[in-house]
Amino acid sequence: MTELLTDRLILRAPRPEDAPCYALGVSEFAVARWLTPVPWPYTLTMAQDFLRTAPAPTPEKSFFIIEHKTKGLIGCVTLVDELGFWISRPHWHRGYGCEAATALIDWHFAETKNEAIASSAHRNNVASLRLKTKLGFVVTGKEMRFSQALQHNVEHVTTALSRQTWAAKRIDLCA
Template identity: 30%
Template sequence: MFPDLTRDDVFRIETRRLWLRWPTAKDAEAVLRLAGDLAVAEMTARIPHPLPRAEVDAFLLQARRGNAAGTGLTLALARRSAPADLIGIVAVSGGADGPELGYWLGRPHWGAGLMGEAVAAIRDAYFAYAGGDVLRASARLDNPASRRLLERSGFVRTATEARSFLTRGDDVTVDLFRLERARWLGASAIGPETAFAA
């Protein structure tokens, strides 16, 4: 899916306020602390609570393996002023229906628009570097902030469905979203700041 350009662990994307870089073993404590926060974990479909350290270590290895193989792109978010300090994760990985966007941000960093910046960066990398045609995403019904973020990033809601996630022990109702290459290209011509303004 992703080209050689992204398959080296020196690859990074810089935005106005963020570095998006490959996650490393040194990020484990930050992932455990931030993603293990109930307020973060419960807004996702896949992060268990409590979050065991062994799962964090396995996630980091799997992310690096997927990045190296080009089967996905998982990037650690860090502020440009502190590039070694992980504050969240954004990823495009293979889903049941094709490439899917996923993300989380540590609670101390909520409300500053950082995840919108990160999602725009990886969305653009997917369409520009990987030549993707469609990118999918989902958001829990009880997570309106995530749904708004996807809509501002150009995604269009296509359906609502219940999905089974083992980490939740039950079905989770989610809104499904998709962004097609043609829509992304049209917005790119407008410019990154105004592309999908609400």
């Protein structure tokens, strides 16, 4: 089973016992409102069903639980069609998103021949867009996407990170 380790975090495949903490973290509206495909309210049953069907992580397509080494499950990071992540609200503004995304991007570029990674965020999600800029993502456009939590279309800023940009930017990124 693949695990990615950082100084503070373990990125690992989901387990059935993660469902209560996962549901608690993503069910808070302050988190769910930024996650376009996530309905709100989000229930324990939804978490159980979702985590049960999550595929094993590969460098090409990954879904990882973000587990803090001393605090337990604090979020998730994924790279399926695009890079995405969430951190539970009590753990915001501590660099965990940067740390988890960096580990996943490193692994992806080291183990694949892909030349770029796509990502996006609601145009008002300043924290996510700021983190993506810090990681080296550049804006590629805008599009409308339906938000399950908000129940209406929202403008998304689409971004991309090239392998070349990542190699140049990677040193001391989250310091």
